[in-house]
Amino acid sequence: MTKKLKQRYGVFWGMLLGMVLLVGCGRSPALDSPRPRETTTPSSVVTATIMAATPILSPSPTPSPTPITPTFTALPPSKTPFPPNSIQASIPQISIKYIASTEDEAMEVARGLNFVGRKYEDPSNMCGPLAFALLRDAGVIDKYINLHDVWLLNPEGDQQLLEDIFPRDKFEWFSFREQINKFDFEAFPLKTGDLLFLYAGHSGSFQHVLTVTRVDEEGRAYSVTNVNTVEGYIIEENLLYDPAEPSAGLFYRWTNRSFLMLGRTGFGGFDLWRPKSEFPQYPGDLTLAEEIDRVINFAGGEWHVLVKSIPEGTEASLSSDGILYTRLANSKIHVASAVKVPIAMLLFSMWEDQGMAEEEIVNYIQTNGPEGRTYDQLLRAMLVKSEETAAQVLYAYLQQNMxxxxxxxxxxxxxxxxYYRKFSLNNIAHLFEILYRGEAVSFTSRDIILAYMAEYTSNDDLRIGAINGSLPDDYQIYNKRGSLKDPLIVGDAAIVENPHGPDYLIALFTFQGDNPSTYEKLEAAMGDVAQIIWKYISTLE
Known part of the structure; x- marks a missing residue:
């Protein structure tokens, strides 16, 4: 279910809250079995067998649980030293602040996560927000993720959301349909930072989401997660499994009939997302983030931001190296007129692929073109004046010829x-970088496109251009703004060329979102954010 539908049916969910509280954290999948999807096969001997999870009909309330005291005691921390900034070191420490030994304390933790509103937040339905909050706080996923989006998560219906949160260049995706108590975790052990979605399956009563928060020297995996006990729902570090003792851990309890009244899950297997790096994927400067966030919070709107240095040479521009600030930069958004830069890139790339020499292209765009204008006139109209007609003519030409x-x-x-102008800011950054480094087109074509982007117009002192008055004379901005009034979009993406050190990529886009604002307020805030970024960058020189 999309975020929009979740909001639309929020009242309806409130009416069903009593049912949800009893059956656990996850909602049931659709009555149609999930479609098999491509997964990554681990390098070990285990193969991810893709089978449709057993559909679950609408759940019915579960009777009050038989009093059973949990026996899962956290073992002493591993003696193996981990790098201080690694996921293995940070997540266990971060997880401590979420531990709540009573239901009242767990209620406060749930409300503190602010994932649906105090009236409906409850320790019994917080597994998704809690699991993602652990990864968020450790810098494994974007810190600006909306925890409401992962409340009542459904991997099948929320596929695009998961693609945004767990981009495949930074995370491995696995899907297993063997029930959790029969799975061979010695052949495929869990790792700290893994996020699991447990499917209820044919005998289950609830879905569950958890993050692996620690793995000890004996290979025993643990999770700080919400669990049902005789004292009510609490949050504690629980043993998930012990390779040496099959009857120990939550995975055994959740699939054993002796614990039937406490809820059952994992019979349908599990999906797993695993960070490829042992270090946080979303670094950045906390001081810079605090200043930017202060402006954004006051301005309102939904913001997507990326600030990073541009790697030199042929380094991968999609790596996290050089990131100074990132906010929802992997989510696909409407980038409005910023799409006109890749249209220009495609045009020059097409001519080069057709065998046109660099010097020939310079003359060709001055003397040839469709619709009564030369390509030079169309490109200038599109990139400098942001004319939509010129963009449509050039895009139609591209579609016919490449x-x-x-x-x-x-x-x-x-x-x-x-076509839909849907790009993430990581996409935009990558395109701008391969253009700037001459990797997408020749340097001659690059220089022509950048000249259009640098040409001054009356609006160039707005948004990122607000820093123009502060830049030294030998700096240069190459940018493309994007705007719409309905729906409201205010955006700008720019390369700041620094002749004395690293060049920088700044992309700022904002929308109406859940926190209403105005075009004027968002545009002014964008200028303020740009000045904060420049002030920070100038201190790095």
């Missing part, structure tokens, strides 16, 4: 849509 999607895929943009 495979646009194939070229975007070759550039690493297989998940972007030129």
């Amino acid at each position: 495979d646009v999607d194939a070229k975007l895929t070759a550039w690493g943009m297989e998940d972007a849509s030129l």
Whole structure:
């Protein structure tokens, strides 16, 4: 279910809250079995067998549980030293602040996560928000993720959301349909930072989401998660499994009939998302983040931001190196007129692929063109004046003469849509960087496109251009703004060329979102954010 539908049916969920509280954290999947999807096969001997999870009909309330005291005691921390900034070191420490030994304390933790509103937040339905909060706080996923989006998570219906949170260049995706108490965790052990979605399956009563918060030297995996006990729902570190003792841990309890009244899950297997790096995926400067966030919170709107240095040479521009600030930069958004830069890139790339020499292109765009204008006139109209008619003419020409999607895929943009103007800021950053480094087109073509982007107009002192008055004379901005009044979109993406050190990529886009604002307020705030970024960058020189 999408975020929009979740909001629309919020009242309806409130009426069903009593039912949800009894059956656990996850909602039941749709009556149609989930479609099999491509997964990553681990390098070990285990193969992810893709089978449709057993559908679950609408749940019915579960009787009050038989009093059973949990026996899962956290073992002493591992003596193996981990790098201080690693996921293995940070998540166990972060998880401590979420531990709540009573239901009242767990209620306060749930409300503190602010995932649906104090009236409906409860320790019995917080597993998704809690699991994602642990990864968020450790910098494994974007710190600006909306925890409401992962409340009542459904991997099948929320596929795009999961793609945004767990981009495949930074995370491994696995899917197993063997029930959790029969799975061979010695052959495929869990790791700290793994996020699991447990499917209820044919004999289960609830779905559950958890993060693996620690693995000890004996290979025993633990999770700080919400569990049902004789004292009510609490949050504690629980043993998930012990390779040496099959009858120990939550995975055994949740699939054993002796614990039937406490709820059952994991019979349908599990999906797993695993960070590829042992270090946080979303670094950044906390001081810079605090200043930017202060402006954004006051301005309102939904913001997507990326600030990073541009790697030199042929380094991968999609790596996390050089990131100074990132906010929902992997989510696909409407980038409005910023899409006109890749249109220009595609045009020059097409001519080069057709064998046109660099010096020939310079003359060709001055003397040739459709619809009564030269290509130079159309490109200037599109990139400098942001004329939509010029963009439509050039895009139609591209569609007739090249495979646009194939070229975007070759550039690493297989998940972007030129037609719908849907790109993530990571996509935009990558395109700007490969243009700037002369990797997408020749340096002659690059210089022509950048010259259009640098040409001054009356609006160039707004948004990121608000820093123009502060830049030294030998600095240069290459940018493209994007705007719409309905729906409200205010955006700008720019390369700041620094002749004395690293160049920088700044992309700022904001929308109406759940915190209403105005075009004027958002545009002014964007200028303030740009000045904060420049002030910070100037201290790095």
